[in-house]
Amino acid sequence: MSICRESSASAWRAVEVGAIGIFDSGVGGLTVARAIMEELPGRRVIYLGDTARVPYGPKSPRTIRRFSKENGDFLADHGIDALVVACNTASALAIEELHSRYPFPVLGVLEPGVREGLRAAKGGPLGVIGTVGTIKSAAYRLAAARLDSAAVVECRACPLFVPLAEEGMVDHLATELIARDYLEPLTTAGIRALVLGCTHYPLLAPIIQRVVGADVTLVDSADAVARELVARLPDAQAGSEATVPPSPNRFFVTDIATRFSEVGARFLGSELPAVELADLVE
Known part of the structure; x- marks a missing residue:
């Protein structure tokens, strides 16, 4: 009903x-x-x-x-x-x-993605990528702190991912180069899992996975x-x-x-x- x-x-x-x-x-x-x-x-x-x-x-x-x-x-x-x-x-x-x-x-x-991300990170650093507005709001950091006060969360804004996804450039060299620039600080930080904190980003998951490596678990908030x-x-x-x-x-x-x-x-x-x-x- x-x-x-x-x-x-x-x-x-x-x-x-x-x-x-x-x-x-x-x-x-x-x-x-x-x-x-x-x-x-x-x-x-x-x-x-x-x-x-x-x-x-x-x-x-x-x-x-x-x-x-x-x-x-x-x-x-x-x-x-x-x-x-x-x-x-x-x-x-x-x-x-x-x-x-x-x-x-x-x-x-937000919270379902963080909850699953923390499980996937298994106590290690959790990465979050999103739009500038989402990352500036600190909402993911706050949600993670509510669920686990000891959680280490590394956030990164990826504003160009939205137009790239909408234009269908999901397997393009330019997209991979941009992804490497955006995600390098997260891989350097040793993240164990990465929350795709924008509903556009799952379309770019293959490139994102290739850039961060197979050892990093991607968490799709939609799922x-x-x-x-x-x-x-x-x-x-x-x-x-x-x-x-x-x-x-x-x-x-x-x-x-x-x-x-x-x-x-x-x-x-x-x-x-x-x-x-x-x-x-x-």
Whole structure:
């Protein structure tokens, strides 16, 4: 059973939909949608890419929280059992407010990735790569400290990875050269595991793995979130046993659906169905 708003942002009624809502500032969150669809093929996904207001990174915390609430309310109005914040910046700055706003589970990409990264690092240094905004927020360091006060976390911003992933330059010499420049301080620090702290980065995983070496475990936050979602949903087992969702997945954007469809297929791993335009203004 899922929840749908009845008359205000804080009042939702139960509806028989059972969808999982996912939002991101743009196209990158489709890697999270893909992982969830693979983990729970019988559950419907409703995705919102806030392409009219991307990127979130340079914006103020207050603005990020407002955007996140508007995105969450839009998805709640479509009937969801859980909300996944597939944006690292929104996960860092808005997740607590979203937890208190909705009666269903709300998951960000940050803590599941850190939790799995610490396990993979086995007490050694943990590396984290992300956008400039995410790394400057220190959200990954803080999350790691909450989980393990003795954790050693080495962070590095990799801003060019996002356009490289969107342009499909996932196995290009230029991408490898940039990756070596970005990641050299982390390999020098002797990291044992590396969290891909941006939803674009899994597309570059082969090059990243080649640069950091086979001894470093890559942690994809998308996979970590999907596994945690299974643990959080009481009827997740039923969703994992089915082979197709009960009704079609839906994909919304707030601007320029054509570009989203073209780029999104690389992130989702398959062609997107018709992308719909969302109006977040009531």
